Amino acid sequence: MSGEQTAEGEQDRGTVRFRLKRDAILAAAAEAINEQSAKGMTFADVARRVGLNTTSVTYYFKRKEDLAAAAFEHTLDYLLVMLDAAMEEPTPTDRVRRYLALNMARLDRIRRGEERPMAVLSDLRAMEEPARDRLLAGWREVFRRTRALWGKATSRAAKDLYGARAHVLLENTFWLPVWLPRYAPEQYDRVQARLFDILAHGIAGADAAWAPKLLDLNHDEREPGRAAFLLAATRLINELGYRGASVQRIASQLNVTKGSFYHHLDAKDELVIACYRRSFDTITAAQRLADEAGGTHWQRLSSAIATLLDVQFAERAPLLRTTALSGLPIDVRTAMVDRSNLVARRYAGTIMDGIAEGSCRAVDALIASQTLMALQNAAFDMRKWAGTMPRNRAISLYASTLLFGLFDDRSAAGRD
The missing domain is CATH 1.10.357.10 (Tetracycline Repressor, domain 2)
Structure with a gap:
């Protein structure tokens, strides 16, 4: 092997090591964000989670805000990959079923220790500029592609309805990690089937009419x-x-x-x-x-x-x-x-x-x-x-x- 080829091999291995270490730091940052929020996350805590010192973390991310933004961008990119995969299905029903299945499979891998959790997106609006605008633009793209699971909206009414559906679908997949741990992993297939049945067909009986009565929640405050x-x-x-x-x-x-x-x-x-x-x-x-x-x-x-x-x-x-x-x-x-x-x-x-x-x-x-x-x-x-x-x-x-x-x-x- 020539000296040039050896140098290229060393560079490739260095690039792989850099990427693996950066990914490990992002995964640790996601865990810290989920436990403490983006503003509560510290370099010291992230470094401890990956077995590094704080200086080593700053080699990859100069500021804490840069690390938080990168963790959020990773989540947004992950969501877009799942949505793109779901869009390969032929019908809205199949697309939503596929998107739910991808989310359930991800949570199953996390439960089994085969994958690290991604950062929840609750702190996007609290981020500093210019990262905030970039992240919110990424979130809007996630929402737009989720809405597209139902196809092209041909009227304002359809766009309004598809927007509501997209939001409820996303929020239910975000809420899954809160209640899914109450079930054993071998029950996940059953949970997925029951959840999709509710998403697809609703809760109302065949003859149920939409005629709610708004209730009076007003009450006097003692303080x-x-x-x-x-x-x-x-x-x-x-x-x-x-x-x-x-x-x-x-x-x-x-x-x-x-x-x-x-x-x-x-x-x-x-x-x-x-x-x-x-x-x-x-x-x-x-x-x-x-x-x-x-x-x-x-x-x-x-x-x-x-x-x-x-x-x-x-x-x-x-x-x-x-x-x-x-x-x-x-x-x-x-x-x-x-x-x-x-x-x-x-x-x-x-x-x-x-x-x-x-x-x-x-x-x-x-x-x-x-x-x-x-x-x-x-x-x-x-x-x-x-x-x-x-x-x-x-x-x-x-x-x-x-x-x-x-x-x-x-x-x-x-x-x-």
């Missing part, structure tokens, strides 16, 4: 000042994530001092916990009022969901997004997920009773309840979309994605 802080914090955390919504920003939203903040709450973690509790209390109140109103269990379910979508789209007192989970201590995060599961189980009970009386389809109620949690949680992000049409139409379109299915041929407009 109006504290409630105002919770609402301002919820809006900012939904927009910027846990770390992006600083105490100073929350206080500025209300035109008060940081001292006023600490008059109502002792610490920022306490604030997020209080926001979650308020959100869960709101959902529970909608479920309780729907039960008190009576009617079929389909009527109760659809009224509760419609009421909560109205809350999210109105933005007066939105529910806190799960984006804040990654910034919380693990014990607090676990407690919040446990509370979420309690709320989901109440939905499951309503669905089970609806199945028994014939007003709901025979579906896996536990899985269906988790899809509804993802639906109502993510609706806040669609408030601008909802603002382009009458509120009742936005609610019916968005709810139709799970209540009637992602491929329902009946006119969603007819359910306004």
Whole structure:
């Protein structure tokens, strides 16, 4: 072998080593982001996870923001690869089935230790420029290609409907890692089949009509000042994530001092916990009022969901997004997920009773309840979309994605 060939071989091996080490750092960064958020991630923690010192990490990424942006770009690229693979299928139904299968296979590999998790995208809006614009453009491309799974929209109404379907599909795949660990890996095929059945055909029974009653969730606050802080914090955390919504920003939203903040709450973690509790209390109140109103269990379910979508789209007192989970201590995060599961189980009970009386389809109620949690949680992000049409139409379109299915041929407009 000539000296030139030897040099080329050494260069190739060096390039491979560089790529492998960089990939390992990105995987470690993704884990840190998922546990602590992008702003909470540190070079020292990432270095520890890959067995390097901090200086070695900075050789690959000069700033922490560069590392976080690269981790997010890896996630976006991964999503685009899966969507491109799904688009190879001939019909919308086959494409969505393939996309779900790819996500389930990825989570199975992660569960078995054969692949590392990718970074959740909750902190995109909290990133600094110019990375923020680039990442948000990447997210818009992911959304556009997801919407394309249903084909070319030939009208504004079709574009609105496909947009709602795309958002609900994406959010349900993002929500999967939260509840899927409750199942053994050998059950994943069954979970996938049951989940796709819900996505494809919905929850409503054959004769179920869309006629929800919006429930009155208004109630007097015992501490109006504290409630105002919770609402301002919820809006900012939904927009910027846990770390992006600083105490100073929350206080500025209300035109008060940081001292006023600490008059109502002792610490920022306490604030997020209080926001979650308020959100869960709101959902529970909608479920309780729907039960008190009576009617079929389909009527109760659809009224509760419609009421909560109205809350999210109105933005007066939105529910806190799960984006804040990654910034919380693990014990607090676990407690919040446990509370979420309690709320989901109440939905499951309503669905089970609806199945028994014939007003709901025979579906896996536990899985269906988790899809509804993802639906109502993510609706806040669609408030601008909802603002382009009458509120009742936005609610019916968005709810139709799970209540009637992602491929329902009946006119969603007819359910306004």
